[in-house]
Amino acid sequence: MDAIIQFLADLFGAPLATFLGSMIPLIELKGSIMFGRSEQVGLNFFEAFGISFLGSTLVFFILFFLLVPVLNLLKKWKFFAKIALGVEDYISEKAQKQIDKQGKNSTLSATKIKTWAVFLFVAIPLPMTGVWMGTGLAVFMNLRFKEAVFPVVIGNFIAGLIISLLAELFLPYVDYILYALFALAAVFLVVFLVKIVKRGMRKQG
Numbered sequence: 001m002d003a004i005i006q007f008l009a010d011l012f013g014a015p016l017a018t019f020l021g022s023m024i025p026l027i028e029l030k031g032s033i034m035f036g037r038s039e040q041v042g043l044n045f046f047e048a049f050g051i052s053f054l055g056s057t058l059v060f061f062i063l064f065f066l067l068v069p070v071l072n073l074l075k076k077w078k079f080f081a082k083i084a085l086g087v088e089d090y091i092s093e094k095a096q097k098q099i100d101k102q103g104k105n106s107t108l109s110a111t112k113i114k115t116w117a118v119f120l121f122v123a124i125p126l127p128m129t130g131v132w133m134g135t136g137l138a139v140f141m142n143l144r145f146k147e148a149v150f151p152v153v154i155g156n157f158i159a160g161l162i163i164s165l166l167a168e169l170f171l172p173y174v175d176y177i178l179y180a181l182f183a184l185a186a187v188f189l190v191v192f193l194v195k196i197v198k199r200g201m202r203k204q205g
Helices: 002-012 016-021 028-037 044-073 078-103 112-122 131-140 146-168 173-202
Strands: none
Touching: 002 016, 002 173, 016 044, 028 044, 028 112, 028 131, 028 146, 028 173, 044 078, 044 146, 078 112, 078 131, 078 173, 112 131, 112 146, 131 146, 146 173
């Protein structure tokens, strides 16, 4: 793993490698900050946080407008249809759960409940709670761009700040944390793919 990290840092340069990593699903902000703070890469607190925040935030502006068109396009091809249907079903169910969770006993309007749900989802840095999924939730909650942009961006900023502070606090162990994150990302990817394929098969009947 050390060799891979060093190779990526040498190939792209530390800032660009961190920026590109922050745009990859599952790695996103959390993994890229740890990558940037690793011994081989050597970015400081503000560099790792700033670069990772910019890269992961950029994903929102691309994904918000392209998610539905891309899924609709994939559904036209038999090979990808199950995956597209599974992704739609997974995100839709996730979105409804977040709305129900935040809307319980709430006096806020429906739109405010949705924006608050997206904000909390992105701001708490747990696996599968980054900009990619947060943007997907916003899209399937039918939030408009101006209603979704601030919850996702501010939530991403807070998540990045939390991870950056944790990285600073446990700096001697960042490399080991990074290895664990990559391992978790691989596991979550396999589990996610299995789930969405199963969902897609059910949706196709």
